[in-house]
Amino acid sequence: METDWSVIFDYLPALLAGAKTTVYITILGLVGGMVLGTLAGLMRAYGGWLLNAIAFVYIEAIRGTPIVVQVMFLYFALPVLADIRIDPMSAAILAIVVNAGAYIAEIVRGAFLSISKGLTEAGLAIGLPHWKVLLYIVGPLAFRRLIPPLGNQFIVSLKDTSLFIVIGVGELTRTGQEIMASNFRAVEIWTAVAIIYLIMTGTLTLILRVTEKRMKIL
């Protein structure tokens, strides 16, 4: 079979629909992951022993297991264990939330703890409660340091969505696979899929670079 790049155009609408699903899962997953990760990271950095221990167990459990196992667990094991039925799409989004959350927690914790203790003391010394010191002083400084590692995590999570092929979510990789199965045009389709991923990650990288430039790291 000769390579014929024009077939890509026939399947472009389907591939773009897949890409849209990928973006959808990524965005929802990362929004949730940011909330969960910030919470768990702050629990690790400033929580008492109990909150700290809870966050620690969560983070280590997630970092120590593959994301495919996590999504399989959510989709196949949770219904058995807890009698909760979830559709593949929700399982996929939840998997990103839980998985990215754990890595983001470590990023958040590291960024907050990297801010000099003297600044916290200066804030406390003028009579601010600790939470206000975190909110007004440490937080904004930590945020600037958060951006580069957070960007990496966003890209990793975006690519991780391709693993949800195992539960049959119609994201980009799965769509490519399905097209392949019908026409066997491996070179053309997988090239197109790769390029679409590159465009998505490239856009993310670009946004991050611009944000980084606009924010001075202090």
Next chain:
Amino acid sequence: MSIIEFRQTSKHFGPLKVLDHVDLSIDEGEVVVLIGPSGSGKSTLLRCINGLETITGGDLIVDGLSVTGGKKQLREIRQEAGMVFQQFNLFPQLTALENVAFGPRKVRNLSKEQAEEVAIDLLDKVGLAEKAGHYPAELSGGQQQRVAIARALAVKPKVMLFDEPTSALDPELKQEVLNVMRQLATEGMTMVVVTHEMNFAKQVGTRLIFMEHGKIAVDGHPREVIDTPPNDRMKDFLQHVE
């Protein structure tokens, strides 16, 4: 009337005893200079006053409030006892003006305009009104420390605590900070100052305390005890500082 009162105050870091049953009463208007060898507990004594360190024995009363009285009370104490650090610790993302206005805004709950008015007055007082819009990174060490003093004053404290405020500064920049402190003392501010500046101690201090192993070893008038140290260890120490 005493504004700071250590009552058999102790402080341990684990097994290490850093303050050992300290009794010390400081009156309003006093300028107490604290000296002593490294590790003798000077910083710790200072940091117990505003609760940056938690005392482990005895009691410590600041402006009528015990430092053991809970978080809210501790915040009140901190508003009465401003602190200036060796490393300045200015908030790097804020301008000089915003650094000074920060306390009035977030602690005293003034409006932005009122807070900035307070801040401008204080920057003017420390001779830095024209640097209001500069970020800490754009200021010299001496200027940063003067902004830090203004920041502490902005919350309207009754006492100012200084922990080696000029130790991180080049010799030619020390004086501008010491001058601001001298002026504060003239205005009647109660001050507790950890410093190696013996001239400042003699000229500005009303009382000198020499610490050793977490205890007050000497407590007297600066000129008298510096010129004729009452014990050999203080004599040794002074020779090292000069």
